[in-house]
Amino acid sequence: MVTGKLLRVPAAVVILAAAVLIGWRVLAPAEVLEPATGALPVAVTLPPGVTGKTTMAPLIVAGSVRVYAGKRLVKADGPVEAKTMYTARWSFRRWPEQLTGIVAVAATVVTRWSDGALVALDGRTGEQVWRSAGPAAEPFTGRTGSAAVWAPPGLHTAGTSVLVTDGRQLIARAATDGTQRWAVTLPPGCGDGFVTAGGRYVCSSGAWDVLSGTVVRGWPTGPFTAVGCDVARSDCAGLRDGAGQGWLTGARRPERAPALDAPAATAGGDLVLSASADAVVASRADGEVWRWAGAAQVLGVRAGRAVLLTPDRRLIVLDAATGAQRAVFPLYVPDERVEPWQPDGWQLTDGYLAVQRLEPDGSFYTTDPVVIAAL
Structure with a gap:
């Protein structure tokens, strides 16, 4: 009996050791x-x-x-x-x-x-x-x-730099090799901001130059709402300040744009695009540039194209300079069920649009909710 017990002890040790080894392989950092x-x-x-x-x-x-x-x-x-x-x-x-x-x-x-x-x-x-x-x-x-x-939280792009925020720290690194270009401590309550097309990192407390990290003086008073941004809240073409006033931000200094005051207005390049129940109007400081008749949401302006989404989920592609229609097509995959959906984030590139779609109740539209289209 004693011999049997002694034999069982080494066997148990071997099993335990094997379990530890397997657990380490599965759970160890890798x-x-x-x-x-x-x-x-x-x-x-x-x-x-x-x-x-x-x-x-x-x-x-x-x-x-x-x-x-x-x-x-x-x-x-x-x-x-x-x-x-x-x-x-x-x-x-x-x-x-x-x-x-x-x-x-x-x-x-x-x-x-x-x-x-x-x-x-x-x-x-x-x-x-x-x-x-x-x-x-x-x-x-x-x-x-x-x-x-x-x-992405705390990540932005600015030219050839990647900007990383953590609490009150803002760090710029070269995208090519990761070299730290500059770092600043932001004021309390600044929050995660955005990057303008004119090369400014903006948060509720002010603006910083993305090339040097130095404070930019004479900026409007926040908090700010960014409009006309690329992904990662970068390359934003405009903003509304704490008083609800609109500004174009494609230059080093913001330019007042009263047409951007409207909550439904957005910016693309040097244009302000205002959407209403019956038209989308593109304007500059000197007045209206073009008008597209109909209700639509402005998804953005890229590579000389203004991209609109209609209530019946057709994509409208216009020439951003003239408003001439370049293309129109339903934003559904062929043979896909055609039902109402809501856009829930998107990326607009020079040649493509990717949109995540939600059902009216907030669930995903089909098991493949992201539709991609060539422009």
Whole structure:
């Protein structure tokens, strides 16, 4: 009996050791980078129309790949015009950290993680470009990753720089190699701001030059509402100040634009676009430039195009200079059920539009809620 008990003790030790080893392998901190092996998808110019839909929200990078955010990974597929999500070209996983957000400068994709790490990857290949440590950041939220790729907390772009905010700290790093260009301490209550097309980082307390980090004097009084922004609340064409007055922000100094006072108005380049129940009007300081008859929401202005979304979910593409109609098509995939939906975030690039769609009750529109269209 004693011998049997002694034999069982070593067996139990072996089982326990094996369990510990398995647990360590599963739970130990780890990173897995799987770079691309195939050729880069070729960017193509397509006629205007819907190209496909995806389960996750993409960040369209360099006009050729789509980058997605998951809770603990970032991955990419392509081409942009693919009808659905494809097998990942490359992926980068971190455990147990969570992805906070992603921004892209040209082909460089900068990822921020819950432990504060900034990891820059080549968006075409997935290979690591640079890495920098930083303070802890917010965890991943949402199912599709739309917040992480289109409105990442504490991440902005400004020319060739990536701006990172943490509390009252604002840091500018070169997107090419991660070199810190400058850092400033923001005033109390500043909050996470936005970057103007004219090269200013703006929060409720004021404005800072994105090239040097120096304070910009003579700015309107906040808090501010940014309008006409690209993803990551960057390249914003205008704002409304604390008194509700509108300003164009494409130049180094803001330019007063009374037409932008209206809550339904937005900006694109040097234009103010005002939407009403029966028209969208584009104007400058010297008056009306063009008028499009009908009700529509302005999604943005990019590459000389003004992009509108009608209540019946048709996409209208106009020449931004003249208002001439370039294209019109329903924002549904062929053979998809045609029912009302609401836009819930989008990315407008030089050649494509990606929109996340919600049902009227706030649930996702189909299991593939993001529709992508060529412009």
